[in-house]
Amino acid sequence: MAKADDVKFTRADICAVALAECFRNDGEILANPIGTLPMIGGRLARATFEPDLMMTDNEALLIANDEAYAWGEQRIVETSNPYRTMFDVVFSGRRHVIMGASQVDVYGNQNIAAIGDDYKMPKRQLLGFRGAPGNTALNKTSYWVPNHSTQVFVERVDVVTGIGWDRAVAAGPAVTRYFNLRRIVTNLATLDFETPDHRMRLRSVHPGTSVAQVLAATGFELVVPDDVPESRAPTAEELRILGGVIDPENRRQMEVDNNV
Amino acid sequence: MSERDVVDRLESGMTIGIGGWGSRRKPMSIVREILRSSLTDLTIVSYGGPDLGLLCAAGKVRRAIYSFVSLDSIPLEPHFRLARQRGLIEDEPWDEGLFMLGLQAAAWNVPFLPSRAGLGSDLMALNTRLKKVQSPYDDQEEFVAAPALTLDAAICHLSRADASGNAAFLGPDLYFDDLFLRAAATNRFISVDKIVPTADLLKEAGTEQRLRVGRLFVDGVVERPGGAHFTENPPDQARDEAFQALYAASARSPEAFAEFRSEWLDISEDEYQRKVVTKS
Numbered sequence: 001m002a003k004a005d006d007v008k009f010t011r012a013d014i015c016a017v018a019l020a021e022c023f024r025n026d027g028e029i030l031a032n033p034i035g036t037l038p039m040i041g042g043r044l045a046r047a048t049f050e051p052d053l054m055m056t057d058n059e060a061l062l063i064a065n066d067e068a069y070a071w072g073e074q075r076i077v078e079t080s081n082p083y084r085t086m087f088d089v090v091f092s093g094r095r096h097v098i099m100g101a102s103q104v105d106v107y108g109n110q111n112i113a114a115i116g117d118d119y120k121m122p123k124r125q126l127l128g129f130r131g132a133p134g135n136t137a138l139n140k141t142s143y144w145v146p147n148h149s150t151q152v153f154v155e156r157v158d159v160v161t162g163i164g165w166d167r168a169v170a171a172g173p174a175v176t177r178y179f180n181l182r183r184i185v186t187n188l189a190t191l192d193f194e195t196p197d198h199r200m201r202l203r204s205v206h207p208g209t210s211v212a213q214v215l216a217a218t219g220f221e222l223v224v225p226d227d228v229p230e231s232r233a234p235t236a237e238e239l240r241i242l243g244g245v246i247d248p249e250n251r252r253q254m255e256v257d258n259n260v
Numbered sequence: 261m262s263e264r265d266v267v268d269r270l271e272s273g274m275t276i277g278i279g280g281w282g283s284r285r286k287p288m289s290i291v292r293e294i295l296r297s298s299l300t301d302l303t304i305v306s307y308g309g310p311d312l313g314l315l316c317a318a319g320k321v322r323r324a325i326y327s328f329v330s331l332d333s334i335p336l337e338p339h340f341r342l343a344r345q346r347g348l349i350e351d352e353p354w355d356e357g358l359f360m361l362g363l364q365a366a367a368w369n370v371p372f373l374p375s376r377a378g379l380g381s382d383l384m385a386l387n388t389r390l391k392k393v394q395s396p397y398d399d400q401e402e403f404v405a406a407p408a409l410t411l412d413a414a415i416c417h418l419s420r421a422d423a424s425g426n427a428a429f430l431g432p433d434l435y436f437d438d439l440f441l442r443a444a445a446t447n448r449f450i451s452v453d454k455i456v457p458t459a460d461l462l463k464e465a466g467t468e469q470r471l472r473v474g475r476l477f478v479d480g481v482v483e484r485p486g487g488a489h490f491t492e493n494p495p496d497q498a499r500d501e502a503f504q505a506l507y508a509a510s511a512r513s514p515e516a517f518a519e520f521r522s523e524w525l526d527i528s529e530d531e532y533q534r535k536v537v538t539k540s
Contacts, residue, residue, distance in 0.1 A: 084434070114344070121347035127329070161381060
């Protein structure tokens, strides 16, 4: 447990805030964070500083509830959003997705398809390309990596499913018109691409971790500013909303190691 | 008709589209019947779940055309992974939005539909069917031309239908079942939990918004309560998670799959459904 202004919070709470911050200034778009902690972070953003976001029930509805799960009959339905409609939203560009990544490189190229040198017979088959090529070409994209390690942050990804900055620039205006790769939030830090050549930069380290710890867990050279700030701590109000409304079962605490 | 009648209409080497999504509302009783048949060398087009996994495990698949394969509550499909890691199948990866456009192109009888999805990614190299097309308009930009995913046959599971193939889905999402059924010119088959008289169809559906499959696009209906088992099929059936875990565990070894196969697949569909009821 870290301590700030006499408020107790965990690493998972910090991650929820960092994930919420990905959506700041997004306005009225579909916030589509995939996974438990990203969903909690997205709900936190909407409940506090981005009230116009629309969010899913993980199925075919967009709902207004602040709760991140277990809505039951309490769903406040805004509109219907079956997969057909979801792809219309994806193609429209009015969406910010937070995906996972089994591998990611210095320009933010993501792999969720397969691990190994031989794609025809991979060492480990993963999910497939899923929607990653279209998501990254058309939507604002961020990533959530609950286990920041050199296995994930690699020099070269085995398959480029979601495109990074170098691939986007090389693909030309048909992609760069909409491409907007924002941030990577991990259990240790927040990273972005706000550098002249869009290489990955250490934006902030979470309270309780160090720059050295992040560098040791990253398999390529990160851009590290002279002064790396600490990631923002949750406010008392944010902690109240997280624990009291969004995630009363504390599911967020299960997704990262709170003792590192 | 029966699942057996459907399989009698299929041939080895065909390209077969399977409706549903991941481990949701899959036409599993027809998939199981394909397993029991002598069909082989199939190209499967699917938002993949245990349909594709099971067919891979049984050696029925030559080529997989898919954007993902998942059991939802078990994120990675273990039988599909084995087939890929052993190099047993040809792999044709897609983006899931492009995949919809491929089905739509087939349904509309056009050779392709353009999209930005895929540009810059390794999809363009690993799916050798994907080509680019230049806009003939002022922008002159290059797009991915999603080729028509034309099917030789399509199979889907819906909730209710009349005997001639007008059908309703009662769950949260139609997924792309209507497109699968339109992407095949013939051999379009559905299984349903219950066949009702046409006069009762709207009442069963609750609203005409759920009557999304018409008989123009259906060549045969199989009535099979529990036909989607073990995938989720609300409101009739939740996913049978215990059974799905059993299925996933059978990827552990050839012996484990042989045991699963003799217990659950080398029996008739009637027997399968009886055993499922007894087990739970």
